[in-house]
Amino acid sequence: MPNASTASSILFIVRDPLPPVRADVLTLFGTEMPRYGVRSELVGQCDLPGAGAPWPAGAMHVIGSLQSRCAGVCAPLWDLLGLLRALRALPGRRPACIQVRDKIASGVLGRLAAAVLRVPFLYWMSFPIVEGFEVRRDELRRRRRGLRSRLLWAAHALRAAASRRVIYRLVLPGARHVFVQSDAMADWLAAKGFERARMTAVPMGVDADLFDRARIEPVHDARLDGRRVLIYLGRIAQARRSDFLLDVVDELRAGMPEVLLVIAGDAPSNDEMAWMRRQIAGRGLERHVLLTGWLDQRTALGYAVRAEVGLSPIPRGVLYDVSSPTKLVEYLALGIPSVANDIPDQQQVIERSGAGLCVPMQARPFADAVRALLADPALAAGFASRGPAWVRRHRTYAVLGRDVAAIYKTILTE
Template identity: 70%
Template sequence: MRKPLSIAYIVRDPLPPARADVLTLFGEEMPRHGIGSEIVGQAGGDSSAPTAWPAGAVHMVGSLGSRYAAILSPLWDLRGLLRARRRARPDCIQVRDKIASGLLGRLAAALLGLPFVYWMSFPIVEGFEVRRDQIRRQRGWRRALAWCAHAARARASRFVLYRLVLPGACHVFVQSQAMKAWLAGQGIDPARMTAVPMGVDATLFDRATLTPSADPRLEGRRVLIYLGRIALTRRSDFLLEVVAELARSVPSILLVIAGDAASHDDMAWMRAEIARRGLADHVLLTGWLAQRAALAYAVRAEVALSPIPRGGLFDVSSPTKLVEYLALGIPSVANDIPDQQLVIDESGAGLCVPMETAAFAQAVRRLLDDPALSSALARRGPVYVRRHRTYAILGEIVAETYTKILVQQEPPA
């Protein structure tokens, strides 16, 4: 019988883990397949939260709140890796979305004679380049210095990731089939990549277990839902354009935006946009909500929205919100980034249109005006998610990949 596997896993996100593709996939699903993990990273958010990790242990070294986090993070990760190594010798070292730590992880794996695996959920280098280009358009000598620093970081990161880290990985997990094709174009062997799109925990996103929100502001309204972050970079004001268009012919329309912003500035910007457009009666901006409270609003909605800007950063992404809508049986309107197009085409549980105000508004009106169509789409969503996008299903794919790349040889009898 094969002995359990253990992964020393350096992550970019704040610890304790909160993302479903770490918390659920590695904390719950991987142990069912005999794969444990030692999670390494920096504290962030509620650092006093419990760090119990059913799959192994969490090693928090340093804090993302430190002004020196960007510089010290690789050294903190190395220290955490040593802690994990003292607990038990891992079967591989895996790094998620970190570049300098990715290089250290590759070197540590080589010194220990272990496989090195990279998990890429976002094009970090390209994100650095976008930030560099944004600064270029600003004026002032301080901005010029900032641009030089960001340009140097982007260039060094590109060299390290694409020349040293990814070529040295025995396997690369990516976020979507689109990301896999994109990296193949950068010279990474497709045979060494596995696409793991975002999924849902079927027990959490079971409509039958949720109590619809009793918020009186929803009474008598045609409710739309958007679950997710608000950000200027995500063009969140597009949602307001769609609502303004719909309000002309559907006076009772109400968009519930259940989510917070990445920064106070982004939230202030969104509130100002709502006021400037005169949409206070048509937009309910909840701010941060506990997950079940947000889902309570979602199941009151007739239509769910998932607009994601097209471009190099988001075209290779795998948005969670569309899969969540489908799991809850909410007819959805999404735009045509590759993963959303794939989900809509395979499930038949929503409408896929370009991210244009008129196209989105027309698709929403079609669902509001055609109850038979909406009901048919609502029934298809949960069936598709149970078959293709729960973490139980995705966990089987990931576990099978690990058993192929982390071959365990039993000692002779």
């Protein structure tokens, strides 16, 4: 791989809002890739009009806003304009490759542009977008009432059908390499006929410095004093079955009245947060659940290190079975014994790290696993000691960055 003075530039079209906040873009491409001479020209849309920030690993080319009503239709055009702007900024107006993340129409654009420029086309799949469209289509089918809802269902059905043909017949077959979220996703795509050797799994990781327990100050919150504290770090959503967490606490509170679940996270909308509050009140769990709402990362981690057990339930199904959840790896990095359910990536992490318990996503098995950890300090201490070391060896972005850079070295020098 070239050094920083002869850096390769990836022209990278992303689906997430710019500036990036996800660690697998912000940390992996903003911090780690430049260490190996891989810089990036990010192309995409902002979340709020006027949003912008410098990109230390290259440059950002922001055209359009995801808050626009026409964002879904205009995004490919905006990406074309961003691509042209990025090319004008590059020496020789030619990137080392063009990479598209989680976009379908812009995936076709990226493949065509790569062919014109005679550079490799790469695709980064962090989520099964088409299958997500199909889940939304099916939800609307069940709720069809009246002409407007039928037209909305028809629009989503058309989008899902067209997206399936485009991504699986035009975009992925033209990619020299496909980065995926997990080994399970790679196996899933291989079962569809795509060559496994052309795929690399890049699971979610952590920044070792941010998740160094010795550097984190526990929060001073009297509501946690004298309680058996459980932690859930993450977003709240009905689609994620976040009320399952309450089912677990309901199982625990009869024999453990001092149990307290801290849910350190926000919801995607006020309606979702109101739904969660109703679920807590409906079960009479106000004394046993602390719903913090949005917290800055340091404060959220300050709550986490006061917990005895971390919880990571992820619903089974096509959307989540191929995912790589961050929260379990975060708990392990912090030395928090954890209970997770058996989606493939989490099961693999638990088995390989020996730092937690893996059970089905059912309230009683989850509650039994929590009781086992709280009742056996030696078991919990063993898990706590193994987690950080395993994460440092396998799931920090420094480690993941080294592995991804090796793939780019192979691709960009072929």
